[in-house]
Amino acid sequence: MRNALSCDALNCVHNANNLCSADRINVDGMNASTSSQTNCETFVEKGIKGAFTNMMNMNVQGEVKQLFNKNSNSMSPEITCEATSCMHNIDNVCDANGVQIIGRSASSSSGTECETFKK
Template identity: 50%
Template sequence: MSGKLSCNAEKCVNNINGLCSANNIHITGDESHSSRETGCETFSPKGLVNAMSNFTNMNLVGQFKQLFSADSIEMSPEIKCEAENCIYNVNELCTASNVQVYGPDARTTRETECETFKEH
């Protein structure tokens, strides 16, 4: 994916000011027919233990670039997608130019969804 990923799952350890700091994202929902049937498997609740265990998946280059860019979104993670019925899923990779993960009150993966999902 060469697009941008924004996220409103504020309780996720990867969420930094509405942007996803993960380098690799995993969207689930292989039989999905709507965004509500998808989920962000990369979601992990905020906390020191989860921050340490997710350190190897941090998009450090994107975060550094973002510090110096107020006008654009610089974090562009790779998004693995299992949503077979989504038009943006090409060989299990997301090809959407912009992706929005939803889950403002999410505490688990099941409470998140990919709002960009669009059925074939």
């Protein structure tokens, strides 16, 4: 399932104009009771190592769709999630539409969080 997701973690190699170009992401936070206890585990800082990681997890179809739909969100990843106390977590898959990942100055996954988490 690919629900709309936006992300302001601009230092992440998968970030493309506040959208995520990864094919799959994983949100961790197994014991989370607030959004600040969650992270986007897929975050990889931009750089040479990050570029290789990006190639291994690209949503090519979504990127092409996004090229032709610049004003809408046509590129979102599949989201698995370990935060089982979140109301949107259905068997470790996120069913929320309009997921927001934040981490504007993050340089690692620990600087990100899923703001859509809701207990």
